[in-house]
Amino acid sequence: MRVARMSAIDTIPVETGIDALDALESEAIHIIREVVAEFERPVLLFSGGKDSVLVLHLAAKAFWPGRVPFPVLHVDTGHNFPEVIDFRDRTVERLGLRLEVASVQDYLDDGRLQERADGTRNPLQTQPLLDAIAAGRHDAVFGGARRDEDKARAKERILSLRDEFGQWDPRNQRPELWDLYNGRHTVGQHVRAFPISNWTELDVWRYIEREGIELPPLYYAHEREVYRRDGMWRAISDVSPARPDEVVERRTVRYRTVGDMSCTGAVESHAASVADVVAEVATSTLTERGATRADDRISEAAMEDRKKDGYF
Template sequence: MTSSSIRSAGYVPVAPTLDVDTVDEFTTLDALESEAIHVFREVAGEFERPVILFSGGKDSTVLLHVALKAFWPAPLPFSLLHVDTGHNLDEVIAFRDDVVARYGLRLHVASVEDYLADGRLTERPDNVRNQLQTVPLLDAIAEHRFDAVFGGGRRDEERARAKERIFSLRNAFGQWDPKRQRPELWNLYNGRHAPGEHVRVFPLSNWTELDIWRYIAREQVLLPSIYYAHEREVFERDGMWMTAGPWGGPREGEQSLRLSVRYRTVGDGSSTGAVLSEAADNEAILAEIAASRLTERGATRGDDRASEAAMEDRKRQGYF
């Protein structure tokens, strides 16, 4: 894929900031990558039907990149699963589909729109759909009999995720019980589960947002262009810069402005905001993140602000 075709498709190639050919020592990124590759290979050997959750966001893209390296030159032995709310940004869906086509992967899509259309789910009054992903996710896991589900969650993102092990057992209803967390000493992982149960697996648990971006730079991982500063029509709501879409636009009293913004995280467009930024390349983003005192979810995810335990409550119901 040429540079011009990448940009026209909405992607930005990232120049590496680290010349790995001149580095002899085993770096932190090497250790994190090695751990993640070990996790992928453990799951491949222990489970029958694993799947990778892939949304096209930066974490799931890095997750897929590591998975491809773990089994190269053999093909990836897992399929992908995306729970599509119907409120995703166009650039992200285009990127998701391009990645699937580029690597010849199999993608399962669980559509929230389908559940709303046939009455299995009901639209929320606030038009936010992140909380509606749980039922389609659990149904897809049951339908395809997935016994291990990889996700790009990291412990630095949010308090509830900080509690979770790399192998996280879920019961027959997909629910998470902190009391059933298993010890993981010396990188030994227990994937034992009863019929109907499954395990959520987080190979990037020990990474930070800064690690993710350093790795993106080193590996030249392509991302949707919205992760880099660009001009966009936005309006301020609850301290976040939101963009209009099928979920609605500015309400009365909310002024639309064209500003330079970028997204630190990608989720449901009705609850995910952008941040004011001029960081158009990896070096500037690294500096910006290093100076931030808020995680990307704390800064730009409205659904996590509902309560102190918002994420943990959803995880107990079966959310990722």
């Protein structure tokens, strides 16, 4: 695919020689460089999931041959897949990054948070995240959110202002005409920056294939003990045990997103390579969050409610 633009002189389409992935990469790298130039203490939310891995890869390209000039932050719920934590640590070491960790378990241990009745900790990330942003005096926070994931995320601008309480007001969005990004903020406020807002899940996988980007093995087909709950295959673990009436089976599955074990479901799949996943995603009619995230099914506006409180 080639991208055409209109000549400013004669309005005749001119072939740029840039394909769709090149254009998305160029836009994302431009956004990352703009944020680093404009803000004093940016940080990247890095969970080890494919979207945060992609943003980190783009940041590494943006500043090559230098190092990524900001730390990465992980809000660790204690319910993460071990494979993802291992991948996170190896990536941080390989790139020579500084890792900041905000632990939900610490908040539970000292009483600042309480376990939820449903057992999931994903909604509990908000306060540790906001406290970590304040402690690090981070004025810009990179994230891997995309507009195609959820209708709440579709309302976001590329640079999205958060108030003094870390909250987001969807009615107070700044225009971003002609790729001009307004990062103005007052003391106590910060900006969330989403360099891959315009990417789709398929774009992400096609780019991963093109660039040879390593991901946690959970993204590819493997055998695992699972049980069926709420239309999803849930993994057997200490934090997500099966109920007495749920049948544990061994199936070949993969994960489209790698959130907490207590709220993330797998999909049956034989896609064992990046090329296989690209072909599979191309035929999917559900977003990865809609298909595999129980925490987004709490209510119709679950994601938007959490974003208004400060969740990413």
